[in-house]
Amino acid sequence: MKxxxxxxxxxxxxxxxxxxxxxxxxxxxxxxxxxxYIGMLERGERNPSxxxxxxxxxxxxxxxxxxxxx
Numbered sequence: 001m002k003x004x005x006x007x008x009x010x011x012x013x014x015x016x017x018x019x020x021x022x023x024x025x026x027x028x029x030x031x032x033x034x035x036x037y038i039g040m041l042e043r044g045e046r047n048p049s050x051x052x053x054x055x056x057x058x059x060x061x062x063x064x065x066x067x068x069x070x
Contacts, residue, residue, distance in 0.1 A: 007044035031059030
């Protein structure tokens with residue numbers, strides 16, 4: 001069973017990505033991570049490190065706080 005907090009985090013990441021009009025591949029490229037990682041994160045299957053969250057937030061031009069707020 002997936003951890004509820006990770007599912008919510010994934011929902012936040014996906015919502016912000018969609019708001020910006022980006023595909024998973026585009027966000028992964030901007031953040032310097034693998035596209036599969038973005039997909040797994042959005043599905044709540046990954047527990048990202050702070051540095052990974054920072055990379056993704058930077059790719060979205062957001063702060064980490066903005067990234068994790070739905």
